[in-house]
Amino acid sequence: MAAMREGKCGIGPLEFRDVERLSIQIGGQVKGFEAEGLFNRQQMTLYDRFTQFTLCAAREAIDQSGLEFTGELSARSGVVLGTAGGGVSTWDDNYRSVYEDGKNRVHPFVVPKLMNNAACSHVSMQHNLKGPSFTVSTACASSNHAMSQAFAMVRTGMAEVMITGGSESMLCFGGVKAWEGLRVMSKDACRPFSANRNGMVQGEGAGVFVFEEMEHAKARGADILCEVAGFAMSSDAADIVMPSKQGAARAIAGALQDAGIDRSEVGYINAHGTGTAANDKTECAAVADVFGPHADDLMISSTKSMHGHLIGGTGAVELLACIMALRDGVIAPTIGYEEADPECALDVVPNVAREANVDVALSNAFAFGGLNAVLALRKFS
Template sequence: MSGGYRVAITGAGTINALGRDVPSTLAAMAEGRCGIGPLDIPDVERLSIQIGGQVQGYDEEAHFTRQQLSLYDRFTQFALLAAREATGQAGLDFSGELGLRSGVILGTSGGGLRTQDENFRAVYEEGKNRVHPFIVPKLMNNAATSHVSMEYGLMGPSFTVSTACASSNHAMGLAFQMVRSGAAPVMLTGGSESMLCFGGIKAWEGLRVMSKDACRPFSLGRTGMVQGEGAAVFVLEEWEHARARGAEILAEVAGFAMSSDAGDIVTPSAEGAERAITGALCDAGLPGEAIGYINAHGTGTAANDRTECRAVSEAFGAHAERLMISSTKAMHGHLIGGTGAVELLACLMALRDGVIAPTIGYEEPDPDCALDVVPNEARQARVGAVLSNAFAFGGLNAVLALKAA
């Protein structure tokens, strides 16, 4: 177990296919609602995959000025909206010394992919010879981090993590380490992604891991993953700093570990995942028996779900049979670089409300996934500690451990 300061979560915010804020998202998770549906994007008829966890009916002009929108790709907009909710709940004033030392670490995989896609169209398809002068600052992966830092005057350690599907967990883990070490008293962290554009989906189609109808994690008949979009942002704060100002503490971040498979660029390794899981437990100073719930990476692909269940079984031994493990991706889709952040909300719901989010779309048990995957309906259960898993292409694994406040 690493020494240092304790780390509290004092704010949370989100926008995703299930809801435009945390309360509506948690209500949808508790109901087992599915936010995946037909995509509303240009040229969708040219795609073989036409479903996704899209934020439907989103009006960017209701939230931002035209001048701001010239700089904000959709992934940046989502990050700013989530940060607004999180900082509002935390009630922090970042003026003075606090802003000088506090920072932002966000995860994203594609960055401003929509902006890139639209401008490739303009240049290659429409034959235009000029693009907007702000295209580079709009599409760069660190744009969301930079705009959040500017919005709140956060001048401490700030950067973006891009490790495919583990981006958010890596970002939140590194922010946790910043606060625990004393490098920063407060960090805004999480992730954002908006890859639901023609080019983004067409690229993923090439991998042949996408489902045309639904995401069914751990179910025998699963046919692949479904992409989603959105963001979630959290305020991580040094425990005594939060207590001294009377802040409501949502949960404690207790541990974090990461590992690399150093194997295959797309095929996951149970050994690498297990090392990240056991490392997070060790870092948190928690025995395996203390964990009541795991929010799984659970993509709905044949390889991931089988490998993850094996990793959990090996990491927890006999206790694995008593664990609850669910994947919320069947509800909000796989947000790629933003997915771990939205999924951390299910961990907060488990710890605070005693509600375990279900794995919806579950039809038939898979002998290779013989764990309690909380099929189809949420469950009431008191848990004191949870894990959140993220295992990315490239063999990069990141696992967070949380405790009830």
């Protein structure tokens, strides 16, 4: 959050084997993460990098919540996480080993290490969470779909507490090579909403939150960061990669309706804002459609300009910007903004964070495949 407040860019040169064979060589890579110091040898053989990130984030979140999962609470609490690729670098390393190096034997834990639910399962094991747990994989909307499901489970009484969010770690040769194929990646920077934007930049990492039933949290005097007020999901049912204004607008309007929030109350939207030509103009058009004249009064920023696109983990990390807006009254900027685009003519909080009192924030995620999920959050008071 401190980096988002400062408008600090975490995107830089990628560092991994064979990076020189890529045409895209930048990303929001997590640097200085010494997994060997955090996990023992046995754990390292089982934890892909996306699981390592998840476990660190989950530990921090649960420690901050002050919750301990025992007895009835343990049975009524679970984990829903998003990831698009799961253990991509485990696939990559082992394909390399059998195809390139010609080896005929792989480590016995390849499957439990790469599976998309590995992170979710290890969180449940480490924290004794015995309720419903699963992983959601809806490309760039994975985390928002996951958090929507976690919220729905708490709201309907199916669970008391849900650990939720998501993670991604595709920054390895095979992961970035696959993305290069689509020709939607930028070689120099992620500049959402800026007329000179030239594509997305990948990031990696995890975001994990504790969603707790409100009365349960109040009763124990928890430090409540904000209230999840509602959500909506929609499907474009149109194209496998091109976004649709109608699909996005239905998810945004649906989240407001689900939360019982009037559109005039919305002060901030954390945009999907990928920095591609297609997403940014479609998203701005959808926001204009839903909010009418109020679209000009609200702030909408894309923090992907700083951390890159975390794909299946992106909504989780971006939820931090919504919490910062609601709790601290600080709006994270869209950095790298250089030229106004008439097709993105909204207040995108260019380049510098802004202080503002916000009561309601939305977080957008619109995935490849036309799967959309929007969360509505309210300031806790």
